[in-house]
Each structure stands twice: as C-alpha cells, then as structure tokens.
Amino acid sequence: MTDQTALKYTAEHEWIAVDGDIATVGITDYAAGKLGDVVYVELPDAGSTLTAGTVVGEIESTKSVGELFAPVDGEVVEANRAVVDAPELVNSDPFGAGWLVKVRFTALPGDLLDHAEYRALTA
Amino acid sequence: MSDHDVSDHDPNPAFERTSPLDAVHRAAGASFTDFAGWQMPLRYDSDLAEHHAVRRSAGLFDLSHMGEILVVGPEAAAALDYALAGRLSAIAIGQAKYSLLLARTGGILDDLVVYRTGEDRFMVVANAANRDLVAEELRDRTAPFEAEVYDESDDVALIALQGPASLAILTETPGFGVPGPGNDVEDFREQAAALKYYRAFPAQFQDEPVYVARTGYTGEDGFELYLAPEVAPKLWEALAETGGSRLVPAGLAARDTLRLEAGMPLYGHELDRETFPVQAGLGRVVALAKEGDFVGRTAVEAGPPAGARVLVGLAAEGRRAARAGYEVFDDAGADAAARGTVTSGVLSPTLGHPVALAYVDPELAEPGTALFLDVRGTRIPAEVVRLPFYTRA
Numbered sequence: 001m002t003d004q005t006a007l008k009y010t011a012e013h014e015w016i017a018v019d020g021d022i023a024t025v026g027i028t029d030y031a032a033g034k035l036g037d038v039v040y041v042e043l044p045d046a047g048s049t050l051t052a053g054t055v056v057g058e059i060e061s062t063k064s065v066g067e068l069f070a071p072v073d074g075e076v077v078e079a080n081r082a083v084v085d086a087p088e089l090v091n092s093d094p095f096g097a098g099w100l101v102k103v104r105f106t107a108l109p110g111d112l113l114d115h116a117e118y119r120a121l122t123a
Numbered sequence: 124m125s126d127h128d129v130s131d132h133d134p135n136p137a138f139e140r141t142s143p144l145d146a147v148h149r150a151a152g153a154s155f156t157d158f159a160g161w162q163m164p165l166r167y168d169s170d171l172a173e174h175h176a177v178r179r180s181a182g183l184f185d186l187s188h189m190g191e192i193l194v195v196g197p198e199a200a201a202a203l204d205y206a207l208a209g210r211l212s213a214i215a216i217g218q219a220k221y222s223l224l225l226a227r228t229g230g231i232l233d234d235l236v237v238y239r240t241g242e243d244r245f246m247v248v249a250n251a252a253n254r255d256l257v258a259e260e261l262r263d264r265t266a267p268f269e270a271e272v273y274d275e276s277d278d279v280a281l282i283a284l285q286g287p288a289s290l291a292i293l294t295e296t297p298g299f300g301v302p303g304p305g306n307d308v309e310d311f312r313e314q315a316a317a318l319k320y321y322r323a324f325p326a327q328f329q330d331e332p333v334y335v336a337r338t339g340y341t342g343e344d345g346f347e348l349y350l351a352p353e354v355a356p357k358l359w360e361a362l363a364e365t366g367g368s369r370l371v372p373a374g375l376a377a378r379d380t381l382r383l384e385a386g387m388p389l390y391g392h393e394l395d396r397e398t399f400p401v402q403a404g405l406g407r408v409v410a411l412a413k414e415g416d417f418v419g420r421t422a423v424e425a426g427p428p429a430g431a432r433v434l435v436g437l438a439a440e441g442r443r444a445a446r447a448g449y450e451v452f453d454d455a456g457a458d459a460a461a462r463g464t465v466t467s468g469v470l471s472p473t474l475g476h477p478v479a480l481a482y483v484d485p486e487l488a489e490p491g492t493a494l495f496l497d498v499r500g501t502r503i504p505a506e507v508v509r510l511p512f513y514t515r516a
Binding site for chain 2: 033036037039040058060061062063065091
C-alpha cells in the first residue's frame with residue numbers, strides 16, 4: 001500500500017514517488033475516476049528521454065482520451081507492461097500496480113504539490 | 124495528465140437541474156455529468172461493467188431529463204402528420220413510432236419517439252437538449268389544427284429497464300397492476316410478457332399510473348417506464364430490489380457505448396439541423412408517401428446536395444478508438460485529403476475492437492471499403508461495415 005501522503009503531485013493529476021534519482025510516475029485516483037474505465041494505455045519506451053511538460057503517453061477510457069505528461073526531465077528506465085496488458089489496473093490500483101513509468105530524473109520541477117495541496121486542488 | 128472529454132458536456136449550463144432520482148443516485152455513489160443542463164448519473168462504479176450487465180442481464184437507467192410533450196385534440200393525428208416526418212395517424216393506440224422533426228430546409232431538428240396513448244392523444248419524447256425547441260415547433264406547426272400541445276416534461280420521470288432479464292425483473296416486481304377493479308397483477312404480467320417491440324400499455328405501480336413501453340436505446344430487449352416524478356424513487360428501488368444481482372444501475376456512459384454498438388444515432392453527433400435524414404440512413408423514417416404536406420417535405424424530396432456525405436459504420440483492429448471529430452481518409456498518405464469525419468467512436472466493449480460512426484463521401488460508403496482513421500496523428504486502417512455493429516441474438 002503506497003503512502004499517498006509521501007507522494008508529490010502535479011496539477012495534471014500525476015503522482016510521483018521519489019527514491020534516490022528514480023521517480024515512479026502514475027495518475028491519481030481522482031484522474032482515474034474522472035476518466036472512467038481505462039481501456040488503453042500507451043507509454044514511452046524504456047530508454048526514451050523525457051522533457052517535463054511534454055506529452056509522452058496516452059490513457060484512454062471508453063469516454064475520454066487523457067494525455068500523460070512527463071512530470072520530470074530524465075530517462076525512462078522502465079514502463080509498466082502490466083498496465084499496457086491490463087489497463088484496468090489504472091482504475092483498480094492507481095497508486096500501486098497501476099503505476100506507469102519509472103524515470104531516472106535529472107531535476108525535479110519546483111512546482112510539485114504535496115498531498116495536502118493536491119487534495120485541496122481536487123476537493 | 125490532461126483529460127479531453129469526448130462526452131456530451133454542455134460547457135456552460137445556464138442552470139443545473141436534478142432528477143427526481145437524484146438522492147437515489149447519490150446514495151448509490153454515482154458520478155455525475157452535466158447533460159443538457161441536467162446533473163445526471165454518468166456511471167455508478169464501472170461503465171464497462173454497466174455495459175456488460177445490460178448485454179448479459181439487465182441495467183436500470185434514469186432518463187428523467189428527456190422531454191415528454193403531449194399533443195392532444197381531435198386533430199392531433201393530422202397535426203403530427205404535418206409537424207413530423209412520419210405518418211403518425213397510421214399508428215394504433217398503444218403503438219410507438221420513431222420519427223423526426225425536420226427543418227423546412229430538410230435538416231433534422233430532433234429525433235423522437237412518438238406514442239399514441241389514445242385516439243386523440245400522443246406523447247412525443249424529445250431529447251433533453253431539444254425539449255424547448257420541439258415544444259415550440261410543435262405549438263407553431265399544430266396551431267392551425269384542433270390540437271393542443273402541453274410540455275409535461277417536468278411532470279414525467281422516465282426509468283429504462285434494459286437487457287435480456289428485463290421482462291423477468293419487471294414481472295417479478297411487486298406492486299404492479301393494470302387500471303380497473305382488482306388492479307390485477309396477473310393481467311399486468313400477461314400484458315407485459317405479450318407486449319411487442321415498440322408497443323406500450325397503461326399500467327399502475329402502487330396504484331399510481333405508469334406507462335409501460337417495450338422500447339429502448341441499447342439494442343437489447345427492455346422497457347421504458349413513464350411515471351410521475353414523486354413515484355419514480357419507489358419504482359426504482361422496487362426494481363432494484365427485485366432485480367438483485369441480475370440488475371445494476373447504469374449511467375449515461377454505458378448508455379452511449381450501448382447505443383453506439385447498436386448503430387443508433389445520437390442527436391448532436393450523427394444528427395443535426397444540417398443533416399438530411401437520407402444522409403443518416405433514416406430515409407425510411409420520412410413518409411414521403413403520406414398524403415398532404417409536412418414541414419420539410421419539399422426539401423427532403425429535392426434531397427441533399429450532390430456528393431453529400433453519408434453515415435457509415437467503421438470497424439478497426441487494435442484498441443485505439445477514433446473519437447468524434449477525427450478525420451477519415453481513403454489513403455494512408457500524409458498529404459491525402461480527408462474524405463470523412465467520425466461522429467462517434469469507442470472501443471466496443473462487447474466486440475472488443477474499435478467501432479465508429481462517420482460521415483464519408485458517398486462513393487466510400489459501400490461495406491468492405493478500406494479506409495483510414497486518423498487517431499491523433501496515426502492512420503489506423505478501418506473497414507466500412509453494415510450497421511448495427513451489434514445485434515442481440
């Protein structure tokens with residue numbers, strides 16, 4: 001069980017778990033709930049270089065298309081193949097098995113939100 | 124993540140209205156969407172689960188936002204023959220008919236279901252967004268006739284029970300009867316079981332009137348139940364209790380994927396005032412053979428401009444769905460000109476592959492034609508297929 005209070009968040013409804021220079025990125029339960037049942041996930045390949053703020057993937061539900069933005073600068077070290085094969089993990093466990101990519105980051109943006117700030121944003 | 128919602132949100136609702144079932148939906152944990160100024164359930168838990176439940180068992184929909192407009196009087200039938208594209212005078216009491224409200228220019232102002240509830244009484248069911256327009260047009264068009272138009276939408280709730288288990292659930296639910304001495308439940312069960320598609324009969328639920336129609340918008344067997352708003356929560360709860368695990372509440376998200384699989388047009392997507400019925404595959408809905416004039420007759424007889432695009436079904440492989448507004452090409456080349464536009468698209472939950480409705484140039488409309496869908500910059504091969512995508516067994 002991921003401790004959501006220890007995560008960082010973006011205003012684009014992504015969460016970031018930082019461990020050393022590796023950031024694990026997913027979308028929040030709020031975003032997953034807004035999307036509805038996720039049926040397709042496209043993620044950047046391992047080895048690709050990310051620039052914070054650019055579109056790097058897609059998350060589709062029956063009703064909506066969501067774009068995944070890179071929340072940090074860095075290099076993708078792993079994309080979650082389990083989510084590509086079973087997109088419903090984004091709904092059932094957005095903070096756990098539904099994680100999307102792990103990125104070796106060079107710098108974290110200064111405008112990331114903490115848990116309380118993110119909850120205030122989505123209240 | 125940024126969310127491009129492709130549902131039918133009105134970005135600037137002038138006011139927000141709630142269904143008489145609002146408290147029931149909130150208690151059930153629904154998430155809501157704005158639809159034509161109404162706060163209506165989008166989904167309860169999972170739109171996919173709700174979709175599959177309707178295909179396999181049954182789902183319960185709140186459609187109280189739809190418009191119910193009565194046309195009453197000795198010339199009501201003749202008035203509707205003039206006002207609408209169909210020959211409503213030809214339908215029997217207790218029969219329903221899908222029809223169109225046409226503009227004088229031949230385009231579609233709304234698609235409707237009209238019930239003949241008596242010799243001189245009709246109930247016109249309009250899309251929520253078009254309710255005022257339909258009532259206004261009907262008043263104008265029927266003015267020369269001995270007929271009155273009453274917009275009863277605020278006094279009518281609508282619950283749709285859809286799916287193969289619908290009849291069993293309806294007839295097992297306690298409290299139903301037919302009007303008259305004894306309020307007989309056996310009579311109700313017999314009439315419900317014998318009811319044909321697009322037929323309806325007046326019944327009672329807990330001694331309150333409910334109009335029971337075998338109609339729907341999901342491609343499944345099912346019933347639509349018209350009744351007073353204050354009775355709707357009791358009926359909803361009774362059906363839910365009887366249905367048990369066979370029945371789930373279903374929101375507008377599931378309704379949209381179900382109707383799309385069934386190839387049914389949605390106003391504002393496949394139909395609008397620029398689109399002639401024949402373009403939408405609804406030429407048969409226009410009764411050109413009927414006697415007398417009707418609004419839009421001259422224009423639909425002349426037909427749309429040469430080369431006007433026509434509605435087709437498209438099936439693709441993979442999992443990426445084309446959405447409303449995406450362009451259709453007959454060539455994978457990047458400099459090819461668009462030959463059509465998608466009006467609705469989804470990864471079909473039942474079929475497991477993407478389906479879409481699209482308007483394409485008429486020479487590309489033949490089933491089997493190979494086309495390409497531009498899905499956010501990627502050309503995805505698709506094939507024109509016959510509608511509907513899904514037909515119940």
